[in-house]
Every structure is written in C-alpha cells, then in structure tokens.
Amino acid sequence: MITSNLLNDLQMFVSSERIVKAQNGDDFLGNSGRIVVKPESEEEITKILQYANLHNRKISIVAGGTKRGFGGTTEAEDIGVSLENFKGITEHAVGDMTLTVKSGTPFKELQAYLAQYNQKISLDPFYPERATIGGIIAANDSGPKRLGYGSARDAVIGFRIAYPDGSVIRSGGKVVKNVAGYDMNKLFIGSMGTIGVLTEVTLKLRPLPQYESVILLAFPDGHHEWLKSFAAELLDSMMEPIALELLSPTLSEDLTGHRNYTVAISFEDVETSVHYQEEFVKKISPPSVNVSILEKEKACQFWEQFYNIGPKVTETKETEATLKMGVVNLDVIRVIQECEYMSDVHHLKIEGHGGLGHGLCHVHLSGAAEDVKTAIGQLRKLATELNGYAVLKYLPLKLRQEITVWGERPSYFFWLEGIKEKIDPKKILNPGRFVGGI
Amino acid sequence: MVKKSMQTIDKDIMNLAKIVGEKEILFKQADLLAYDCDGFTIHKHLPKAVVFPNSTKEVAEVVKYCNANQLPFLARGAGTGLSGGAIPLNGEVIISLVKMKRLLSVDLENRRAVVEPGFVNLKLTNSIADKGYYYAPDPSSQYACTIGGNVAENAGGAHCLKYGVTTNHILGLEVVMPSGEIIDISTNGVLDLPGYDLLGLLTGSEGTLGIVTKITVRILKNPEAKQTVLAYFDKVEDGSQAVSDIISSGIVPAALEMMDKIAIEGVESAAFPVGHPKDIEALLLIEVDGISVGITEQIKQILEVCKTRNVREVKVAQSEEERGRWWANRKTGFGAMGAISPDYLVQDGVIPRSRLPEVLARINKISEESGLRIANIFHAGDGNLHPLVLFDARQPGQTEKALAAGSECLRVCADVGGTITGEHGVGIEKREEMRFVFTEREIAAQTDIRDVFNPHNLLNAGKLFPSPGRCAEVKKEMKNGREAFA
Numbered sequence: 001m002i003t004s005n006l007l008n009d010l011q012m013f014v015s016s017e018r019i020v021k022a023q024n025g026d027d028f029l030g031n032s033g034r035i036v037v038k039p040e041s042e043e044e045i046t047k048i049l050q051y052a053n054l055h056n057r058k059i060s061i062v063a064g065g066t067k068r069g070f071g072g073t074t075e076a077e078d079i080g081v082s083l084e085n086f087k088g089i090t091e092h093a094v095g096d097m098t099l100t101v102k103s104g105t106p107f108k109e110l111q112a113y114l115a116q117y118n119q120k121i122s123l124d125p126f127y128p129e130r131a132t133i134g135g136i137i138a139a140n141d142s143g144p145k146r147l148g149y150g151s152a153r154d155a156v157i158g159f160r161i162a163y164p165d166g167s168v169i170r171s172g173g174k175v176v177k178n179v180a181g182y183d184m185n186k187l188f189i190g191s192m193g194t195i196g197v198l199t200e201v202t203l204k205l206r207p208l209p210q211y212e213s214v215i216l217l218a219f220p221d222g223h224h225e226w227l228k229s230f231a232a233e234l235l236d237s238m239m240e241p242i243a244l245e246l247l248s249p250t251l252s253e254d255l256t257g258h259r260n261y262t263v264a265i266s267f268e269d270v271e272t273s274v275h276y277q278e279e280f281v282k283k284i285s286p287p288s289v290n291v292s293i294l295e296k297e298k299a300c301q302f303w304e305q306f307y308n309i310g311p312k313v314t315e316t317k318e319t320e321a322t323l324k325m326g327v328v329n330l331d332v333i334r335v336i337q338e339c340e341y342m343s344d345v346h347h348l349k350i351e352g353h354g355g356l357g358h359g360l361c362h363v364h365l366s367g368a369a370e371d372v373k374t375a376i377g378q379l380r381k382l383a384t385e386l387n388g389y390a391v392l393k394y395l396p397l398k399l400r401q402e403i404t405v406w407g408e409r410p411s412y413f414f415w416l417e418g419i420k421e422k423i424d425p426k427k428i429l430n431p432g433r434f435v436g437g438i
Numbered sequence: 439m440v441k442k443s444m445q446t447i448d449k450d451i452m453n454l455a456k457i458v459g460e461k462e463i464l465f466k467q468a469d470l471l472a473y474d475c476d477g478f479t480i481h482k483h484l485p486k487a488v489v490f491p492n493s494t495k496e497v498a499e500v501v502k503y504c505n506a507n508q509l510p511f512l513a514r515g516a517g518t519g520l521s522g523g524a525i526p527l528n529g530e531v532i533i534s535l536v537k538m539k540r541l542l543s544v545d546l547e548n549r550r551a552v553v554e555p556g557f558v559n560l561k562l563t564n565s566i567a568d569k570g571y572y573y574a575p576d577p578s579s580q581y582a583c584t585i586g587g588n589v590a591e592n593a594g595g596a597h598c599l600k601y602g603v604t605t606n607h608i609l610g611l612e613v614v615m616p617s618g619e620i621i622d623i624s625t626n627g628v629l630d631l632p633g634y635d636l637l638g639l640l641t642g643s644e645g646t647l648g649i650v651t652k653i654t655v656r657i658l659k660n661p662e663a664k665q666t667v668l669a670y671f672d673k674v675e676d677g678s679q680a681v682s683d684i685i686s687s688g689i690v691p692a693a694l695e696m697m698d699k700i701a702i703e704g705v706e707s708a709a710f711p712v713g714h715p716k717d718i719e720a721l722l723l724i725e726v727d728g729i730s731v732g733i734t735e736q737i738k739q740i741l742e743v744c745k746t747r748n749v750r751e752v753k754v755a756q757s758e759e760e761r762g763r764w765w766a767n768r769k770t771g772f773g774a775m776g777a778i779s780p781d782y783l784v785q786d787g788v789i790p791r792s793r794l795p796e797v798l799a800r801i802n803k804i805s806e807e808s809g810l811r812i813a814n815i816f817h818a819g820d821g822n823l824h825p826l827v828l829f830d831a832r833q834p835g836q837t838e839k840a841l842a843a844g845s846e847c848l849r850v851c852a853d854v855g856g857t858i859t860g861e862h863g864v865g866i867e868k869r870e871e872m873r874f875v876f877t878e879r880e881i882a883a884q885t886d887i888r889d890v891f892n893p894h895n896l897l898n899a900g901k902l903f904p905s906p907g908r909c910a911e912v913k914k915e916m917k918n919g920r921e922a923f924a
C-alpha cells in the first residue's frame with residue numbers, strides 16, 4: 001500500500017518506465033531501494049529529494065552498485081535513486097584541461113573520450129568499466145597510482161550537489177586553483193552519499209604520458225629485509241615512480257604467474273626517462289630478485305587486469321570480503337605478510353596489495369564465513385597495532401549486520417555527526433551507511 | 439614591573455596571564471598597535487590582548503577561558519595574510535602561535551615531517567635540504583609566513599602548478615576546536631581516515647573552524663634536475679598563447695609565471711633587478727623539473743613553442759646562481775611595486791587559462807577608467823592573477839578608487855568563469871565579492887558548516903562571509919584605515 005502510493009507520487013517527477021519496483025528479498029548486498037527511480041536530469045533528482053525530505057522517505061543512492069557491499073545495514077530503503085541514466089559530458093575545456101561531467105558517467109567511458117585529446121583523469125579506481133565518476137568520488141576510491149597522481153581530493157575542483165532539501169549547491173568552481181570560502185569539495189569526497197547527491201563533477205585533467213612501463217620484481221621467499229631496504233632505497237632516490245605496489249604471493253600468482261612477494265613499479269614520462277628509471281631499478285635490485293618489464297600496452301594490460309581483481313559483486317558460495325587498510329607507508333609490508341600467513345592458517349584465499357609510498361592496502365578474502373570473520377578481526381587488530389585502520393569495503397549484508405564496517409568511531413565523531421545533522425537533519429540519505437551509523 | 443601594572447588591569451588579562459605566563463601576554467595599547475592589522479592594512483582594529491602560548495594545552499585553556507567568558511578570539515601566525523584574516527575586528531584576544539615553532543620530527547623513510555604551527559615555511563625546506571628533501575608549497579612570503587597560517591589560508595606558490603597547494607601536502611592536524619577540545623586528525627600521517635574529510639575542510643578555513651596546533655606534512659625528494667627558462671614577448675597575447683601551448687603540449691611545468699610591462703618596470707627598479715628589457719609587454723618564467731633526460735626534451739619543446747609565438751628573446755638559466763636571481767626578482771615582485779608607487783593593493787583572482795588575453799584587456803580597461811596603473815604578476819600556468827593596483831593614499835579618494843578597481847578585476851575573473859581568490863583568502867577584503875561567485879543559498883551552506891564547529895562564532899567572527907548588516911560599518915572602517923598606507 002505504502003509502496004503503491006509512493007509509486008504514484010514518484011510518477012509526478014519521473015516517467016513511469018524509469019520507475020521500477022524491486023523484487024523481494026534476494027539482495028545479498030543490500031543498499032538498494034524498494035522502488036528504484038532512474039532520473040535523467042538534475043531537476044528530477046532534486047524533485048525526488050524534496051519529496052522524500054518532505055515525506056520522510058529514506059533514499060539509497062546507487063550509481064549502479066560496484067560499492068553496494070560497502071557500508072549500510074539495510075537491505076533496501078524506500079527509494080533507490082539510480083544514476084545509471086544520468087550520464088554524459090557537460091563541458092570539456094580542452095585548453096584549460098578541465099572536464100565537467102554528470103555523476104553517473106562510467107569512468108572508463110570518460111577515459112576513452114579524453115584519450116582522443118591526449119588527456120586523462122588522474123585517478124585509477126577499481127572496476128573502471130562499471131564504476132561511475134560520482135560513485136568513485138563518493139566512496140573516495142583510489143588505486144596504486146595514487147602515489148604519483150594523488151586521489152579524488154587532488155583531482156576534483158568543483159561539484160554541483162543536490163542537497164537533501166532539494167536545493168542545489170555548487171562547491172569549488174571550474175578553475176584549478178580556488179580558495180573562495182570553505183573547501184566544501186572535500187566534505188563530499190568520501191562522504192558515501194550521506195549528505196547530498198553529487199550531480200556534476202568538475203575535474204582537472206592531466207596529459208596522457210608519452211610512454212609507460214611496469215617493472216615487476218619478484219622477491220625470493222624469506223627475504224623481507226631485502227624488500228624493505230629496496231623500497232626505502234627507491235623512495236629515497238630521485239626516481240619518480242607513479243606506483244610502487246607490493247602484491248601478496250597469491251595475488252602475484254594470479255596476475256603474473258609467479259608465486260612471490262612482488263613489487264609492481266610504474267613509470268610514466270617521456271620514453272628516455274622511463275628507460276633511465278628502469279635501469280636504476282635494475283641496478284638497485286638485490287641479485288636474486290627476478291626482474292621483468294612490461295612496456296606500453298603490456299603495462300596498460302597489466303593494470304587493467306589488476307583493477308578487476310576482487311569480488312565480482314555477485315553472490316558466491318564462499319563468503320567474500322574486501323578490506324581497505326590504511327597504515328604508514330612501509331608498514332604495508334607487515335600487512336601483506338600477515339595476509340599470506342593467515343591464508344595458510346585459516347584456509348582462506350587472501351589476496352592483498354598495498355602502496356609502499358602511500359600506505360593504503362586492499363585485502364580480498366574468500367572462504368567460509370567464520371574464517372573470513374576471524375581473519376577480518378585479526379587484520380583489524382594488526383591495523384590498530386600499526387596505528388592505522390581497516391574498513392570493510394565489500395561484505396555481504398548479513399555479515400555487515402554483525403561486524404562493524406568502519407571500526408571504532410573516531411574521537412572527533414561529534415563533529416562528523418554535527419555535519420550530517422546540519423545538512424540532512426531527517427537522515428533521508430543513505431541512512432547508516434557511514435562511520436558510526438551516520 | 440609587570441606584576442605592578444597587572445594589579446590595575448582587568449580580570450580577563452590577569453586570568454589569561456595565569457594560563458600563558460605573565461611574560462607571554464601583551465595588553466598595553468602601545469604594544470597592541472603592532473597587532474591591529476596583518477598584510478592587509480586597510481582595516482585596523484586593536485585586539486583586547488595578545489597571548490603567546492607555548493603548548494597545545496595552553497592554547498586549549500585560553501580558548502576555554504574565552505568561551506566561558508564570551509570573549510572573541512582568533513589565531514595569528516606571522517601576520518603576512520593579505521586579506522585581513524588576522525585582524526581583530528571585534529577586539530579579539532589574539533592567540534599568537536609564534537612561540538610554538540618547533541620542528542617536532544622528520545621521518546624521511548615515510549616522507550613526512552611534523553611541525554608546530556608557528557614554524558616558518560622556508561625553515562622546513564632548509565632543515566631537510568641536506569638530506570635532499572623539501573617542502574613543496576612555496577608562497578612568496580615563505581621566509582616569514584608560518585605553516586599554521588599556510589594551512590589556514592591553503593597557501594599556494596609558484597611551484598604549486600605541478601605539486602599542488604598546501605591542502606595537497608597536509609597529512610594530519612592537531613586542532614584546538616572553538617570549544618577548547620583538542621582533536622587529532624591523523625597526525626601520524628595515515629591516509630583516508632574514515633569519516634568526512636575534516637583535514638580538507640579545515641585547511642583553507644581561514645582560522646574560523648579551529649586553531650591548528652600541530653601539522654604533519656608530506657615532504658618530497660628533490661627532483662633530479664631542474665631547468666629554468668626566461669622568455670620575453672613583445673605582445674601580451676603571444677605570451678598568453680605560449681602559456682596555453684606549453685600546457686596543452688603535455689608538459690606539466692613545475693612553475694609558469696608571467697609579468698607584464700608595469701610589473702617589469704617595478705621589479706627592475708627594486709632590490710633584485712636582472713636586466714629585463716623595459717619595452718617588452720610580457721615575460722614568462724618557466725621551470726621544469728624531474729628526471730634529467732626527460733626535462734632536456736621538455737626544454738626543447740618549450741623553446742619551440744616560444745619561437746612559434748614570436749618570442750623576442752628566450753634563454754635557459756646557465757647556473758643555479760642565475761636561476762636564483764630570476765626567482766628572487768619574481769618572488770619579491772609585490773614589494774617591488776613600492777619602488778614605483780607609494781601604495782599598492784594586491785588582488786588575487788583566478789581565470790580559466792584560455793581566457794587570459796581577454797581578461798588582461800579588460801583589466802587594462804579598468805585601469806584606464808580608474809586612472810590607476812595596474813601591474814600584473816601571476817601564476818599563469820594555473821590562471822591565478824595578481825593584479826597590483828598602484829595608487830597614492832595621500833590623494834583623497836584614491837584608496838577607495840583602488841579598492842573599487844581591485845573589486846572590478848575580481849568581477850571580471852568571476853564573469854569569465856573564474857573565482858575571486860586563488861591563494862590569499864577572502865578574509866575581510868573579499869567578503870562582499872563572495873557574492874560574485876556564490877548564491878545566498880551556497881553561502882548559507884558554508885555558514886551552516888561554520889555553525890557546526892564554531893556555534894557561538896567567537897572564533898574569528900566577521901571573516902569570509904558577506905553579512906548585509908556590516909556594510910555600513912565596513913565602509914567607515916575603510917575610511918579610518920586610510921593612513922595605514924602612508
């Protein structure tokens with residue numbers, strides 16, 4: 001009954017073929033809507049929000065859902081706002097190297113378009129085919145190349161945001177340098193859609209590199225001190241790696257065929273500079289380390305494969321989970337070692353990787369639910385020991401109701417809650433999706 | 439001495455002195471004069487007192503005291519701010535961070551350093567240079583300004599084109615909140631802490647959301663090589679086009695600076711002349727850095743671009759000494775205006791790079807109409823203009839005219855899709871101009887955030903946002919502040 005009223009009401013803003021009633025109860029990831037609407041314009045989005053706010057309807061924002069296993073403890077909210085029809089480029093200022101785009105645009109599509117102009121967005125998120133620019137930014141997703149290019153914080157220069165009350169706010173602007181007022185952009189990056197729907201995103205672009213390569217260094221077992229001193233020496237050199245990612249042996253086996261602790265180093269520059277840096281790496285590599293180099297397309301292919309590791313967002317027999325862990329740079333080695341150790345002890349498939357120059361790790365677990373839970377607990381403990389954190393980036397709904405996704409509340413939670421209350425006092429947007437149940 | 443005079447003074451001063459120590463407080467009118475303004479000298483107002491805490495705990499106690507007694511307060515670093523952020527409009531208690539100036543730790547392996555807020559920007563680079571590291575944000579005032587002030591203003595600099603501004607280099611902060619509570623946001627340098635990005639929000643909040651007491655910054659390894667090019671153009675348009683061409687050719691220069699004819703006249707008449715020809719319309723100072731073999735190619739490309747854009751003369755610095763002279767000439771550019779004009783007003787707009795020729799023409803028109811000369815020094819690579827309005831405050835009406843011309847320049851920047859400040863902040867100076875770029879609703883969205891952190895608005899009130907009720911008062915202050923320029 002309630003649902004059918006809602007259905008009728010929503011037809012005032014969005015034509016009926018873009019309103020779908022969800023099937024009941026087969027959604028193992030949750031975070032969907034009992035009714036899913038697919039707005040095509042910002043105006044439609046704001047009307048839906050205004051309506052929901054007025055009538056206390058809860059909204060789940062879905063850009064499609066690569067991150068539907070990330071946060072939240074409900075199967076479905078009243079309304080799912082899907083942004084899959086809300087896509088396209090609004091403005092590409094080629095000479096100014098800025099791009100304004102609708103938030104539901106898939107990342108890969110954007111990169112392909114920009115490549116025609118020898119430009120790119122300097123982000124390297126996971127699942128680029130399906131992930132949307134809005135979802136990537138709302139979840140603050142980043143990959144190994146964060147070392148060289150930074151994250152969404154460094155690439156976003158402006159937003160249009162539909163606020164829960166249906167008003168539209170612009171933050172930042174369209175120029176690459178801007179300190180007018182508060183840096184409101186930052187508030188929305190990584191906010192998990194809890195304080196507004198990003199409708200338009202303006203990004204600064206970078207030129208495509210003229211040349212690139214990936215060097216893979218496979219370290220022999222039992223020589224972790226080599227690994228550490230190698231990483232320290234490279235980081236202390238004047239070389240400019242774009243990525244310096246440590247792969248666990250299991251992951252390395254999947255990607256390279258060698259079951260070793262492997263360091264993947266990316267260089268992007270003019271060709272002579274890339275080769276020069278490759279030579280440097282060879283020179284400082286310990287003697288029994290196996291070095292292989294992937295040039296140009298081969299390097300791209302390596303990363304493409306890399307960005308698609310992890311859970312496939314479909315229900316599987318085994319329980320799958322992904323952890324994002326943050327530690328200080330070289331502590332990544334300890335995290336990845338722990339992964340390998342635990343996969344033996346707990347009969348789990350654990351694939352981990354982490355940036356030796358930025359300290360962010362991703363760990364994919366797959367196995368029996370109980371073992372996955374134990375492993376999560378252990379990795380959390382390690383993160384705490386290392387003064388870092390572990391967040392569950394992907395976990396089936398049932399387990400999310402048992403294990404806290406975000407870990408402990410930060411000591412300054414009071415102010416985080418204050419922000420949410422100020423912007424979304426009725427808590428209609430992605431309720432409970434974020435830290436401490438925000 | 440101090441003790442005696444203390445007996446006759448008000449209880450707040452006594453109590454504050456108890457917190458920071460009697461030697462760490464100023465309260466006599468003569469002492470307070472030095473704190474009535476910052477680098478923006480048009481407004482002046484005396485603070486109630488200036489305290490110099492030596493620790494985070496003392497800062498927190500002062501803040502708590504101010505709260506309990508409804509005293510307005512604000513933080514101050516070196517006072518080099520150009521938009522009036524540290525001016526005690528409401529007779530604030532100024533909390534000066536200059537005594538908290540230690541370098542707390544350097545961790546080369548993980549490329550980070552922890553400093554107290556009063557630590558001077560350039561000192562950080564100087565402290566780690568021998569190990570081959572540096573701190574990237576390099577405001578021209580870096581020999582004096584504090585890293586706490588840089589965080590508050592999200593300061594930029596010539597080399598921010600490639601490396602980003604302050605916010606891109608802050609890994610963690612310890613902050614005394616307006617309530618006096620101390621919070622630690624990732625001072626150990628771990629990235630992406632769960633939760634809304636308070637680091638990002640606080641950076642650039644112009645001292646209105648909290649007082650920064652400890653800062654963890656990213657430090658970078660020196661590039662393997664650096665090369666610097668100086669190019670002279672007969673036409674501004676050619677210089678602007680060269681800027682666009684360089685960027686769109688796929689080069690990301692470390693710095694790409696431009697000066698126009700009047701600016702060149704200024705720097706050549708001041709302390710660090712380098713012999714630029716005085717009859718050119720524009721010069722570009724371009725620096726590329728990175729892997730040595732790579733930059734040789736980039737320099738070749740840059741020289742070619744300049745030639746296609748009719749450069750009169752272009753040269754590559756032949757030594758570190760020559761490079762240093764070119765940069766000293768550029769970095770002292772604002773002050774150099776003092777050599778050709780009794781007073782000058784620095785503006786700070788940003789435009790899409792491609793609109794440069796049009797915007798310069800419009801600024802020229804503003805200059806003609808106001809009868810005031812306007813020099814242009816700017817970070818051309820990222821479209822950050824610094825129109826310098828030259829005037830003589832002794833001439834009646836000129837200060838107002840200069841302010842109006844500055845504001846018109848910002849209007850032009852906003853009109854072409856840019857913004858009103860790229861690095862100096864809004865402060866007092868550009869409060870009204872916020873309306874050029876934001877709607878009332880958008881401004882309200884920002885003051886809503888301020889209310890979350892600073893609900894009683896005791897911390898640095900009256901900054902950043904236009905407030906209709908204040909207009910009359912501000913105009914009066916402007917008049918009173920006129921002597922400031924003499």
Ligand SMILES: Cc1cc2nc3c(=O)[nH]c(=O)nc-3n(C[C@@H](O)[C@H](O)[C@@H](O)COP(=O)(O)OP(=O)(O)OC[C@H]3O[C@@H](n4cnc5c(N)ncnc54)[C@H](O)[C@@H]3O)c2cc1C
Nearest residue numbers: 061063064065066067103127130131132134135138193198
């Ligand atoms: C291998 C693979 C297989 C898949 N298989 C399926 C499948 O079988 N069935 C299926 O339904 N999907 C599947 N997906 C999901 C994928 O198809 C989604 O289409 C993807 O486009 C978009 O999700 P996202 O990553 O952009 O972020 P989302 O997961 O949509 O969003 C991330 C977070 O940001 C919020 N958010 C997103 N956009 C915004 C915005 N504009 N403003 C504010 N907050 C926002 C969300 O509410 C959420 O909190 C699969 C994905 C992959 C990678």
Ligand SMILES: Cc1cc2nc3c(=O)[nH]c(=O)nc-3n(C[C@H](O)[C@H](O)[C@H](O)COP(=O)(O)OP(=O)(O)OC[C@H]3O[C@@H](n4cnc5c(N)ncnc54)[C@H](O)[C@@H]3O)c2cc1C
Nearest residue numbers: 515516517518519523577578584586587590594645650861
């Ligand atoms: C000649 C000259 C050249 C300049 N060149 C540049 C340039 O190239 N790029 C650039 O960006 N700026 C430039 N500036 C402006 C200025 O130097 C910067 O804004 C600088 O960051 C201010 O630092 P400060 O320590 O002097 O801060 P102050 O002027 O003392 O304070 C500035 C603001 O920060 C707040 N604040 C200070 N310390 C703290 C703290 N610890 N916690 C919270 N809030 C605090 C104050 O309340 C105030 O609102 C220049 C200034 C001059 C005079």
